[in-house]
Amino acid sequence: MSTIDPSKPIRMTQQNTSSATVDPVSDNRRKGVRRTVTITAAIALAFFLVSFVQIVLMK
Amino acid sequence: MSHAATHDHHDDHHGAPKNFFQRWCMSTNHKDIGTLYLVFALLMFFIGGSFAMLIRAELFKPGLQLMQPYFFNQLTTMHALVMIFGAIMPAFVGLGNWMIPLMVGAPDMALPRMNNLSFWILPFAFTLLLSTLFSAGGGPAGGWTMYPPLSLQSDSLAYVVFSVHLMGISSIMGAINIIATILNMRAPGMELLKMPVFVWSWLITAFLLIAVMPVLAGAVTMLLTDKYFGTNFFNPGGGGDPVLYQHIFWFFGHPEVYIMILPAFGIISEIIPTFSRKPIFGYKAMVFAIASIAFLSFIVWAHHMFAVGLPLGAEIFFMYATMLIAVPTGVKVFNWVSTMWGGSMTFETPMLFAIAFVILFTIGGFSGLMLALVPADFQYHDTYFVVAHFHYVLVTGALFAIIAATYYWLPKWSGRMYSEFWGKMHFWNSVIWVNVLFFPQHFLGLAGMPRRIPDYNVAFANFNMVSSIGGFLFGASQLIFLGVLVHGVFFSKKKATDRVWEGAKGLEWTVPSPAPFHTFDVPPVIHDDELAHGHVND
Ligand code: HEM
Ligand SMILES: [Cu+2]
Numbered sequence: 001m002s003t004i005d006p007s008k009p010i011r012m013t014q015q016n017t018s019s020a021t022v023d024p025v026s027d028n029r030r031k032g033v034r035r036t037v038t039i040t041a042a043i044a045l046a047f048f049l050v051s052f053v054q055i056v057l058m059k
Numbered sequence: 060m061s062h063a064a065t066h067d068h069h070d071d072h073h074g075a076p077k078n079f080f081q082r083w084c085m086s087t088n089h090k091d092i093g094t095l096y097l098v099f100a101l102l103m104f105f106i107g108g109s110f111a112m113l114i115r116a117e118l119f120k121p122g123l124q125l126m127q128p129y130f131f132n133q134l135t136t137m138h139a140l141v142m143i144f145g146a147i148m149p150a151f152v153g154l155g156n157w158m159i160p161l162m163v164g165a166p167d168m169a170l171p172r173m174n175n176l177s178f179w180i181l182p183f184a185f186t187l188l189l190s191t192l193f194s195a196g197g198g199p200a201g202g203w204t205m206y207p208p209l210s211l212q213s214d215s216l217a218y219v220v221f222s223v224h225l226m227g228i229s230s231i232m233g234a235i236n237i238i239a240t241i242l243n244m245r246a247p248g249m250e251l252l253k254m255p256v257f258v259w260s261w262l263i264t265a266f267l268l269i270a271v272m273p274v275l276a277g278a279v280t281m282l283l284t285d286k287y288f289g290t291n292f293f294n295p296g297g298g299g300d301p302v303l304y305q306h307i308f309w310f311f312g313h314p315e316v317y318i319m320i321l322p323a324f325g326i327i328s329e330i331i332p333t334f335s336r337k338p339i340f341g342y343k344a345m346v347f348a349i350a351s352i353a354f355l356s357f358i359v360w361a362h363h364m365f366a367v368g369l370p371l372g373a374e375i376f377f378m379y380a381t382m383l384i385a386v387p388t389g390v391k392v393f394n395w396v397s398t399m400w401g402g403s404m405t406f407e408t409p410m411l412f413a414i415a416f417v418i419l420f421t422i423g424g425f426s427g428l429m430l431a432l433v434p435a436d437f438q439y440h441d442t443y444f445v446v447a448h449f450h451y452v453l454v455t456g457a458l459f460a461i462i463a464a465t466y467y468w469l470p471k472w473s474g475r476m477y478s479e480f481w482g483k484m485h486f487w488n489s490v491i492w493v494n495v496l497f498f499p500q501h502f503l504g505l506a507g508m509p510r511r512i513p514d515y516n517v518a519f520a521n522f523n524m525v526s527s528i529g530g531f532l533f534g535a536s537q538l539i540f541l542g543v544l545v546h547g548v549f550f551s552k553k554k555a556t557d558r559v560w561e562g563a564k565g566l567e568w569t570v571p572s573p574a575p576f577h578t579f580d581v582p583p584v585i586h587d588d589e590l591a592h593g594h595v596n597d
Contacts, residue, residue, distance in 0.1 A: 032243035033169045040235045044269045051277025051307055 075576045084179070087171035089156050090574060094472070095178050096153025097465075101544075103145030103185065108534055110138040115496075115530035121517050131513035132200035133192065139203035140219075143319065144226045145185050147453065150461045151322040152177075152233050155261045158468065159237060161567040161574065162255045164246025164583045169239035177232040184225035191215035202511060204308055205279065207293040207301050211286045220279045227272040234268035237261055246566075248585035252346070253592050255565055256339065259346045260325025263353045267314045267321070270357075275311040278304060302367055309360035317356040319453060320420075321349055323460030324391060327413050329565075330467050331395050332591060334410035335402030336562035341394045342592050348387035348394075355384050365433050366440040374433045381431040385424065392421055407560070408482030412463035415490050416456060423451030426501065441511075444504025450497045455490075462489075462540065469547050470555030474573030477547030485543060488536035495529025564591040 075091070076082040086092055114134050117125050126134075156174065160167055168174050191198040196214030199205070210216060241254070241262045254262075281304070284290040291297025293304045324345075332339045339345060361369060361377040369377075395417050404410070426448040430436050439445060462485075470476050499522035504510075508519045515523065555572040569589065570578045587593030 029169075029243045033239045036239040036242050037170070037235055040238055040269050044231050044235075044273045047270050048273030048277050051274040051310075052281070 085175070087167070087175055088576060089160050089168045089171070089174065090472075090576065092168075092174050092178050093153045093155075093157030096149045096156060099178070099181060100146050100150035100153060100461075101541075103141050103149070105537075105541075106189070107138050107141035107146055108537065110134045110141065111530065112534050114138065115527040117513050118515070118523050119527040120524065121515050121520050123514055126513070128513045129197065129200055132202075132511065133198045135511050136199045136202055137189070137192065140188065140199075141185070142453075143203065143315070144223075145181070147319050147457050147461070148230065149181060151261075151264075151319075152230075154326070154461070154464050154468070155237055155322065157472065158567060159240055159258055159261060160244070161471075161570065161578060162258050162565055163241065163244065163249050164566050164579050164585065165240060165244035166577065166579050168236050169244050170236045173232050174236055177229045177236065180225050180229040184222040184229065187218055187225070188222040191218045194218075204305075204312065205282060206308075207282060207285065207304050210282060216286055217283060220283045223279050224276055227276045230268050230272045234265035234272075237265040238269075241265075246579065246582035246585060248587075249566075249590075250596075252343065252595055253587070253590055255325075255591060256328035256342070256345050256349075257322070257325035260321045260328075260349050263349050264318050264321045267318050267353055267356065271311040271314040271318075274307060275315075278307040278311065281307075302364070305364050305367065306360070309363045310357075312363065313360045314353075314356045316449070316452070317352060319457045321353065323416070323420075323457045324349060326460045326464045326467075327395060327416050328391075329591075330409050330413040330463055331398050331417075333467075333560050333562045333564070334407060334413075335399045335404050337398055337402040338564075338591060339394065340397035340400075341390075342595050344390055345394055348390045351387045352384060355380065355387070359384065362431055362436070365436045378431055378433045382428060385428055388424055392417060392424075405561075407466075408477075408479060408486055409463045409467035411483065411486045411490075412459050412466065415486070416459045416463065419451055419455035419459070419490075419494075423448055423453075423456055426451065439504060441509055442504035443500045443508045443510055446510050447497050447500035447504055450500070454497070455493055459489075465544070467560075468567075469544070470559045471567060471570075471572050471574055473548045473551075474555050474571075475547055475551035476553040476555050477543050477551060481539060481543045481546070485536060485539040488539065489533060492529045492533035492536055496526055496533050497529070499523075499526045499529075564589065566590070 075088070076085075082091065083095065086095070113125070114131070117123075117131055156168065159165075188198075194215055198215050199210065199213050199219045201210035201213060205219070213219070241258060245254070281290065281292040285292050285294060285299075291299040293299045293301045295301065328339055328345055359377055359381045361373060362381045365374060365377070399414075406414075426444065430439055430445065430448060466477060466482055503519055503522050503526075506519065508515055508523075557570065557572050558568045559572060560568075566579075566583055566585075566589070567574075569583065585593075
């Protein structure tokens with residue numbers, strides 16, 4: 001079972017410094033990447049800070 | 060390319076830049092950055108390996124032969140730091156960079172410029188770390204675990220902490236990039252539960268990385284402020300506690316050892332089905348086993364601290380939690396064996412390394428179970444038994460998987476077949492000598508030889524000599540690997556087909572060999588038959 005129609009190629013272009021992407025697939029992906037980065041970076045920061053808090057908690 | 064003159068901007072069609080600096084230093088291409096990671100890891104593997112050769116030379120006979128004890132301690136510390144952070148981890152990141160976009164049908168990583176930064180931090184971090192060996196006070200000598208107060212005595216602490224920060228930033232950025240790629244860049248039709256197991260293993264590993272690398276960064280930051288800024292996090296004289304460092308370190312450290320083995324599980328789960336010509340047995344169970352191992356890895360850290368005097372309840376909790384990991388690990392080993400069962404197997408070099416992985420990693424798992432028993436660990440802790448344990452899981456585990464992956468995907472990378480004869484020579488020499496090297500260390504540990512010492516009781520002389528001989532020959536065998544690689548990348552006359560291996564399935568085998576500079580600019584049309592796991596939900 002194929003989920004996309006081979007007669008209509010979907011563009012999945014990378015944004016780069018000289019051109020932004022405009023098609024909807026790339027646009028969705030760009031928003032998704034931004035959300036993923038925000039969440040994962042927040043997790044990383046939280047764990048960094050918790051490593052210090054742990055000190056206080058365990059005494 | 061001929062039409063390059065008419066395009067003065069970057070577009071989807073250009074090949075690799077001709078200019079060396081442009082191509083390698085400014086790269087945003089996942090394949091080139093993957094290659095950089097792999098070459099860097101290989102270099103670090105030989106540097107870390109030369110430290111190991113010096114260690115085994117000193118331990119060849121009892122008594123001090125070649126070096127002062129303080130230098131020996133620098134060697135054991137540096138060997139571990141270089142191998143863990145410089146060789147094993149970057150090798151997995153390199154494999155992930157190369158293969159994940161190809162396996163999920165993405166044109167590149169989600170964040171290509173951050174990818175460049177993640178890599179190029181590493182040469183600076185390791186130049187800094189290795190340069191401490193040439194400084195007046197010498198390099199770090201307190202062990203890779205950097206326990207205070209011992210580690211605070213070293214003059215190079217600030218350099219080491221800074222280089223660990225750099226490695227941590229690099230790993231975190233790399234992990235974020237991998238998660239963003241897998242979650243957002245898959246070609247239409249590549250559902251999560253149709254992804255190759257290798258991609259799954261990296262997705263889960265990346266979450267481990269973003270959770271624990273910051274904790275390591277926190278721990279070493281506190282070492283730095285304790286030494287230079289008057290804090291007393293780990294100083295009992297000021298109300299601190301050195302055991303807290305161990306808790307924080309191992310909260311990072313145990314997930315870290317799984318960071319070094321989960322991508323290996325992924326690799327083995329790709330190779331065994333290919334050479335057994337059968338789909339993997341229990342695809343979903345394999346994915347869930349990886350996820351549950353990752354979860355459990357957060358609640359077992361204190362098994363590294365049984366001997367510090369934990370409350371009895373904690374000893375028992377961490378003992379049982381640790382033993383629980385044997386369950387999902389057993390599922391994986393069972394499924395690899397079941398995949399081979401009844402398959403039409405062939406034994407090319409990648410498969411040989413994969414089979415050796417299954418057997419020898421399991422030996423390391425069993426010695427791990429022995430160490431997980433609190434009363435037994437009181438005896439084994441800080442002996443060569445621990446050294447034997449983690450070298451079985453890391454050398455015949457993680458490293459063998461990296462070598463297997465290299466043989467497996469090299470034809471796709473270079474477009475040429477490596478020499479099967481010399482690959483097998485490399486395999487048989489490695490598998491024999493690695494056991495001569497590490498198996499006797501179990502006996503040394505059980506007999507009471509402590510780890511991290513340059514001299515030892517004459518009672519341990521024979522097994523140490525055997526181990527050193529195995530070490531030299533295992534080290535020499537890796538020169539065969541180097542030769543096979545150079546030949547297979549630059550000189551081999553035998554061209555690789557696109558599929559390379561008869562039984563290979565998945566998107567990465569649908570692109571030409573060598574893989575062109577840009578792949579999947581237009582997402583592939585996915586036929587479930589072409590995927591290794593296209594029919595799991597049918
Ligand atoms: C089957 C599951 C495993 C169990 C039950 C287990 C158990 C243990 C225990 C209890 C220790 C502490 C020994 C001591 O210091 O007294 C230990 C040490 C160690 N293990 Fe494992 N282990 C397992 C798998 C692994 C894996 C997969 C890796 C890495 C790929 C690994 C790497 C290490 C390392 C590096 C150390 C030594 C750390 C140090 O003190 O420098 N283990 N293991
Ligand atoms: Cu552990």
